[in-house]
Amino acid sequence: MERSDTVEIQATLAGDATAYKRLVEQYQQEIARRMWRFTRDRRQLEELVQDVFVDAYMSLKSYRGTAPFANWLNRIATRVGYRFWKRRRRTTNQAVALQDWDAFVARDEGIVESHEAAEFLHSLLAQLPPRDRLVLTLLYLEELSVAEAAERSGWSQSMVKVQAHRARKKLKAILEKSGKTAIVE
Amino acid sequence: MNTDELLTKLAQAARGDAPPLVDVAGGILEAIGETRRPSNVLLWAFTAASTAAAAMVALAALFQAPPAPTDAFSEIMRIVAPVI
Numbered sequence: 416m417e418r419s420d421t422v423e424i425q426a427t428l429a430g431d432a433t434a435y436k437r438l439v440e441q442y443q444q445e446i447a448r449r450m451w452r453f454t455r456d457r458r459q460l461e462e463l464v465q466d467v468f469v470d471a472y473m474s475l476k477s478y479r480g481t482a483p484f485a486n487w488l489n490r491i492a493t494r495v496g497y498r499f500w501k502r503r504r505r506t507t508n509q510a511v512a513l514q515d516w517d518a519f520v521a522r523d524e525g526i527v528e529s530h531e532a533a534e535f536l537h538s539l540l541a542q543l544p545p546r547d548r549l550v551l552t553l554l555y556l557e558e559l560s561v562a563e564a565a566e567r568s569g570w571s572q573s574m575v576k577v578q579a580h581r582a583r584k585k586l587k588a589i590l591e592k593s594g595k596t597a598i599v600e
Numbered sequence: 601m602n603t604d605e606l607l608t609k610l611a612q613a614a615r616g617d618a619p620p621l622v623d624v625a626g627g628i629l630e631a632i633g634e635t636r637r638p639s640n641v642l643l644w645a646f647t648a649a650s651t652a653a654a655a656m657v658a659l660a661a662l663f664q665a666p667p668a669p670t671d672a673f674s675e676i677m678r679i680v681a682p683v684i
Contacts, residue, residue, distance in 0.1 A: 432629050439625040451619035465624040465631050472632050532613030539610070555611040583603040590603075 420484045427475060435475075439468050442485065446492050452552050453496035455537055463499060467492045493549070493567050500545040542589045547582030554579055 420441075426434035443464055450463040470491050478487055536556065540548045553564040554575075561579075565572045601609070624631075670678075 436625050436628060439628050443622055443624055444619075447619045447622045451617070457620050460619060461622050461624060464622050465628065468624060468628050469631050469635050472628075473635070527613045529614050529616035532610055533617035536607075536610040536614050551607060555607040556614065558611065583607075586607075587603045 421480065424475065424478065424480075424484065427472075435468075435472060438484075442488055443468070445485065446488060449489060449492040449557075450496060451533075452537075452556050453499055455534060459499075463495060466495045466499075470495060490567055490569070493553070494569075497545060497549050497568075500548060504545060539586070543582060543585055546578060547585055550575060550578040551582050551586070 420438070423434045423438045427438070446464050446467050447460060450460055450467070453463060454460055467488065471488055474491075478484070540551055543551070549568060550564065553559050553567055554561075557564075557567075559567060561572050561575050564570075565575045568575065570578070
């Protein structure tokens with residue numbers, strides 16, 4: 416952890432609110448990158464980033480300083496994002512939106528814009544329940560190892576492996592059901 | 601292509617995707633204040649409800665009717681009933 420983080424955290428705990436504002440300024444874009452995996456909506460993104468920093472402030476006393484502050488924030492961000500997916504799933508019934516599938520698999524990687532690929536992947540993973548979606552997001556989009564995904568999600572490593580296996584199977588079934596035959600295992 | 605390869609391919613293609621710039625620092629202190637407020641409201645509501653309940657119990661005790669007088673036969677029966 417950078418020394419400045421320690422100083423700012425101690426100042427925040429001592430009642431200096433502007434110290435926390437400086438921490439937010441330092442980490443908000445990194446957290447925004449994490450939360451961009453959970454929503455593609457700009458307004459929701461800002462709300463999620465804000466929720467992460469509010470949650471972090473509320474539990475700042477429990478931060479022991481053994482891991483970098485950024486790691487601690489990322490764990491909170493994962494929790495907030497997962498909670499957001501669970502809440503949304505209860506209120507909205509997302510329809511299967513795989514109309515871009517054929518066009519996408521036919522194109523070369525070089526032609527596909529990164530934001531297009533991200534949008535497509537987001538809509539593809541949105542077909543899955545939050546737990547499956549989270550494990551695939553951590554392993555593929557965040558490119559974390561099983562151990563890192565376990566640490567981020569709070570699950571055991573074997574749980575991550577089992578969940579990832581189930582999630583891939585469910586995704587395969589969804590694609591096959593939609594007539595997307597490019598998947599063969 | 602299996603699901604693992606598909607997800608890897610998509611994730612690689614999406615690697616350069618970046619979120620729009622966000623700035624929540626300006627409103628973070630207000631957001632924290634908003635989050636804290638409901639807990640204070642709950643605390644006050646709980647305190648008020650507890651005080652009201654205690655006052656009602658005290659009033660009920662104050663205005664409770666005195667016990668009904670008992671006759672001599674009932675009093676004797678109350679004492680000897682466990683024995684017989």
